[in-house]
Amino acid sequence: MATNYVAVDIGASSGRLMLGQLKQDKLVLQEIHRFTNGFAEKDQHECWDIEHLMKEIFTGLEKVKQMGIDDVKLGIDTWAVDYVLVGMDGEKIHDPISYRDKRTSTAVAELTSALPKDYIYEKTGIQFLDFNTLYQLYKEDKTALAKTDKIMMIPDYIGYVLTGNAVTEVTNASTTQMLNLREGLFDQDLLKEVNVHAEQFPRLVEAGTVLGNIRYKWHLQYDIPNTEVITVATHDTASAVLGTPGEGKNWAFLSSGTWSLLGAELNTPENGQAAFAENYTNEWGAYGTYRFLKNIMGLWICQRVKHEYNDRYSFAELAAMAAKEVPFQQFIDVNDKRFENPANMITELQDYCRETGQVVPETVSQVMMAIYSNLSLFYANELQKLGQILGKPIDTLNIVGGGSNVALMNQMTSTLANVNVLAGPSEATAVGNILVQMITNHDVKNIQHGRQLIKSSFNIKKFTAEADKYQAVLANYQAFLQKQNRGVAI
Numbered sequence: 001m002a003t004n005y006v007a008v009d010i011g012a013s014s015g016r017l018m019l020g021q022l023k024q025d026k027l028v029l030q031e032i033h034r035f036t037n038g039f040a041e042k043d044q045h046e047c048w049d050i051e052h053l054m055k056e057i058f059t060g061l062e063k064v065k066q067m068g069i070d071d072v073k074l075g076i077d078t079w080a081v082d083y084v085l086v087g088m089d090g091e092k093i094h095d096p097i098s099y100r101d102k103r104t105s106t107a108v109a110e111l112t113s114a115l116p117k118d119y120i121y122e123k124t125g126i127q128f129l130d131f132n133t134l135y136q137l138y139k140e141d142k143t144a145l146a147k148t149d150k151i152m153m154i155p156d157y158i159g160y161v162l163t164g165n166a167v168t169e170v171t172n173a174s175t176t177q178m179l180n181l182r183e184g185l186f187d188q189d190l191l192k193e194v195n196v197h198a199e200q201f202p203r204l205v206e207a208g209t210v211l212g213n214i215r216y217k218w219h220l221q222y223d224i225p226n227t228e229v230i231t232v233a234t235h236d237t238a239s240a241v242l243g244t245p246g247e248g249k250n251w252a253f254l255s256s257g258t259w260s261l262l263g264a265e266l267n268t269p270e271n272g273q274a275a276f277a278e279n280y281t282n283e284w285g286a287y288g289t290y291r292f293l294k295n296i297m298g299l300w301i302c303q304r305v306k307h308e309y310n311d312r313y314s315f316a317e318l319a320a321m322a323a324k325e326v327p328f329q330q331f332i333d334v335n336d337k338r339f340e341n342p343a344n345m346i347t348e349l350q351d352y353c354r355e356t357g358q359v360v361p362e363t364v365s366q367v368m369m370a371i372y373s374n375l376s377l378f379y380a381n382e383l384q385k386l387g388q389i390l391g392k393p394i395d396t397l398n399i400v401g402g403g404s405n406v407a408l409m410n411q412m413t414s415t416l417a418n419v420n421v422l423a424g425p426s427e428a429t430a431v432g433n434i435l436v437q438m439i440t441n442h443d444v445k446n447i448q449h450g451r452q453l454i455k456s457s458f459n460i461k462k463f464t465a466e467a468d469k470y471q472a473v474l475a476n477y478q479a480f481l482q483k484q485n486r487g488v489a490i
């Protein structure tokens with residue numbers, strides 16, 4: 001009997017349980033359960049509701065059981081950088097605080113006045129984002145920290161609640177900006193700076209480690225299959241990159257979800273001056289790889305805008321409306337911090353255009369076209385930089401995640417950057433999650449074999465650059481960014 005694999009994949013705005021099976025040499029995915037996620041204010045902080053997530057995981061597993069499936073493997077991936085503090089009694093000390101909480105807005109500046117940025121970058125190779133775990137711990141309540149037995153990243157914590165076994169998986173742990181690239185361990189100097197000890201982190205493990213079975217107590221409360229949890233690439237972006245077909249000679253990836261993560265898969269980290277100056281990150285991947293990438297504001301902007309239009313239109317409808325507009329009517333630096341968590345995204349975008357003396361998008365379709373145009377421009381600009389830093393121009397961009405369904409953006413990006421775009425699978429994160437389980441379980445040989453499987457199992461769409469279109473647009477955009485003094489990050 002073929003093994004049943006379940007991916008628990010939870011992003012900042014939604015989560016899902018996907019069932020994966022090998023059928024006639026193809027990977028077949030089926031969505032079993034989908035639920036919302038989000039943060040809400042509690043005790044003056046934006047907090048995640050982890051109990052809600054646990055309940056939804058069990059609801060999903062009950063659905064699997066109702067399908068007549070009695071045994072599954074299961075892997076968990078979520079967003080990165082956030083953590084749970086666990087006390088001596090094994091319980092969480094407070095609800096995990098979201099990376100979008102404002103508590104860390106000045107933390108990079110404060111901490112790096114004592115420890116210079118280039119010193120931290122040389123050690124970790126990780127980009128400076130004010131929400132990295134390093135800065136969150138710096139702002140953490142000191143009494144809570146003193147009571148902390150374990151500091152656990154979100155997916156590791158979920159695995160711990162399910163199985164009672166505690167680990168720190170490296171693809172996610174690297175986003176803390178506290179792992180030392182050379183030593184492969186938590187960096188003692190950085191830990192000291194934020195008053196934590198290496199012993200507070202459960203042992204570091206690689207993706208593809210068996211964690212254990214879901215505990216008996218849950219089987220009494222919920223009617224679920226026998227479940228063996230495998231620690232996969234628990235950072236959703238790490239799973240998404242594994243779930244990328246990796247087509248092309250010099251290929252890059254764009255994992256397009258709440259965030260857009262654009263970069264290349266490397267076998268050795270790239271933490272030299274150019275990477276530092278452009279604030280590129282070297283997140284650790286599965287199987288000895290590195291995700292050399294930049295965080296781009298991404299579909300978060302669309303999600304917020306959709307919501308502010310009272311969810312009257314679906315994402316597909318919004319894209320169809322935008323397609324009727326002329327692109328590139330205004331330039332917007334989508335990575336401007338003001339778009340991280342504004343009171344109102346539409347107003348924020350409009351104010352930005354007004355303040356920079358540009359055409360203000362007014363209608364739904366104009367607002368959407370402004371967003372798609374500027375995300376595409378950002379991608380094209382970064383592809384150029386990426387090629388420069390790596391010393392070889394990128395020829396193919398593999399776009400995965402929900403954003404890979406937006407044909408309009410795929411086409412604009414291909415043309416602006418003059419690269420081939422391959423779009424899909426849109427569920428790459430679940431695919432990557434399941435591939436690691438399959439490799440661990442010897443159903444798939446290795447990641448190369450896994451990527452062959454992706455190519456033969458999913459419908460991947462190709463977009464090619466349209467000649468002589470949008471000729472000066474990218475150069476004008478770059479000049480605009482220079483003028484705004486934001487051409488260079490950090």
Ligand code: LFR
Nearest residue numbers: 078079080081236237259295
């Ligand atoms: C994407 C992601 C990014 C990370 C951000 C915050 O879901 O995991 O990779 O930088 O969320 O955790």
